[in-house]
Amino acid sequence: xxxxxxxxxxxxxxxxxxxxxxxxxxxxxxxxxxxxxxxxxxxxxxxxxxxxxxxxxxxxxxxxxxxxxxxxxxxxxxxxxxxxxxxxxxxxxxxxxxxxxxxxxxxxxxxxxxxxxxxxxxxxxxxxxxxxxxxxxxxxxxxxxxxxxxxxxxxxxxxxxxxxxxxxxxxxxxxxxxxxxxxxxxxxxxxxxxxxx
Amino acid sequence: xxxxxxxxxxxxxxxxxxxxxxxxxxxxxxxxxxxxxxxxxxxxxxxxxxxxxxxxxxxxxxxxxxxxxxxxxxxxxxxxxxxxxxxxxxxxxxxxxxxxxxxxxxxxxxxxxxxxxxxxxxxxxxxxxxxxxxxxxxxxxxxxxxxxxxxxxxxxxxxxxxxxxxxxxxxxxxxxxxxxxxxxxxxxxxxxxxxxxxxxxxxxxxxxxxxxxxxxx
Numbered sequence: 233x234x235x236x237x238x239x240x241x242x243x244x245x246x247x248x249x250x251x252x253x254x255x256x257x258x259x260x261x262x263x264x265x266x267x268x269x270x271x272x273x274x275x276x277x278x279x280x281x282x283x284x285x286x287x288x289x290x291x292x293x294x295x296x297x298x299x300x301x302x303x304x305x306x307x308x309x310x311x312x313x314x315x316x317x318x319x320x321x322x323x324x325x326x327x328x329x330x331x332x333x334x335x336x337x338x339x340x341x342x343x344x345x346x347x348x349x350x351x352x353x354x355x356x357x358x359x360x361x362x363x364x365x366x367x368x369x370x371x372x373x374x375x376x377x378x379x380x381x382x383x384x385x386x387x388x389x390x391x392x393x394x395x396x397x398x399x400x401x402x403x404x405x406x407x408x409x410x411x412x413x414x415x416x417x418x419x420x421x422x423x424x425x426x427x428x429x
Numbered sequence: 430x431x432x433x434x435x436x437x438x439x440x441x442x443x444x445x446x447x448x449x450x451x452x453x454x455x456x457x458x459x460x461x462x463x464x465x466x467x468x469x470x471x472x473x474x475x476x477x478x479x480x481x482x483x484x485x486x487x488x489x490x491x492x493x494x495x496x497x498x499x500x501x502x503x504x505x506x507x508x509x510x511x512x513x514x515x516x517x518x519x520x521x522x523x524x525x526x527x528x529x530x531x532x533x534x535x536x537x538x539x540x541x542x543x544x545x546x547x548x549x550x551x552x553x554x555x556x557x558x559x560x561x562x563x564x565x566x567x568x569x570x571x572x573x574x575x576x577x578x579x580x581x582x583x584x585x586x587x588x589x590x591x592x593x594x595x596x597x598x599x600x601x602x603x604x605x606x607x608x609x610x611x612x613x614x615x616x617x618x619x620x621x622x623x624x625x626x627x628x629x630x631x632x633x634x635x636x637x638x639x640x641x642x643x644x645x646x
Contacts, residue, residue, distance in 0.1 A: 254549065258552030259555070260588070264585070298579070335515040391497065
């Protein structure tokens with residue numbers, strides 16, 4: 233049985249939910265999860281520094297892009313409905329099983345981030361695997377995760393200036409990690425013809 | 430309790446306390462989860478970790494809400510306890526359930542297609558190997574005088590290359606062991622959701638509803 237599903241050279245292809253692609257998505261999610269795990273001290277360090285001035289939520293927003301990277305990556309590698317969502321959710325699940333400091337919250341954050349990331353690809357009809365599609369995904373990720381933090385982390389009780397600052401911070405972070413970095417990785421994959429492997 | 434139902438229960442309660450604002454219910458959830466964890470032979474080190482690490486985000490949220498929030502200190506305490514409720518609820522699942530059992534029950538009882546259950550399980554079982562691979566990628570880059578950090582595209586690029594290769598190998602290995610996608614399977618280990626599981630699930634979920642309804646503080 234042939235487990236190869238991605239035809240060579242055809243960049244416009246749609247992927248399918250085959251066993252091989254499912255494993256691929258899960259592996260990428262775990263890889264990114266483990267790489268962030270190594271950067272976990274960053275969050276704690278930032279929080280420690282920012283807590284005395286009451287700006288700890290900024291640590292969350294500064295690193296948001298990093299946490300939301302698995303979605304765009306898997307969305308780009310396996311180009312089909314749901315791959316960004318599954319990748320992002322599994323990435324969060326890895327953190328839970330590694331024993332992260334979020335517990336069950338990470339599962340739900342994963343769901344929310346996955347939906348955010350997936351929506352962008354859905355809006356472009358799973359056809360724009362370029363800068364436009366990526367930016368759509370960034371936009372929906374920021375909006376959806378921010379709306380969620382309004383509820384979960386009590387952002388809705390903050391004043392407008394603070395909210396705006398948090399939103400902009402989150403957007404920049406997501407743009408850099410989910411956008412620019414993802415774009416650079418995809419370019420490397422493109423150049424090495426990895427998509428046709 | 431069946432791991433699938435337990436996960437569902439934990440997530441449902443976690444989702445619910447994100448929308449409701451009851452300090453007392455949060456504390457009750459923390460205490461009950463804590464006692465449950467204690468009964469499940471958790472190591473002392475893990476327990477200290479569970480208490481210590483969430484302190485940073487919880488305290489951070491607390492202080493910022495206290496200083497800049499419009500809802501006062503009571504709401505700040507709700508956010509503080511909410512973080513701990515997530516963590517202890519999550520721990521009741523992660524400290525007592527195995528990923529294998531979860532995959533089995535999701536496939537057998539929750540109708541998850543077997544390719545998802547076993548595909549993801551296969552990947553998760555490689556976790557130690559993936560950890561190693563990240564170190565190998567970093568070390569071999571260092572040998573060429575190049576330090577890879579979490580912001581280096583090359584690190585992810587090489588990780589994805591490994592993923593592509595491994596996913597191919599794993600899928601072929603599973604196929605050659607007789608795994609066929611989208612085909613019915615028989616099971617060596619059967620996991621069922623028992624009546625008792627349902628009683629616990631509905632009972633506990635019901636109790637949380639009642640608590641949330643009556644305790645508004």
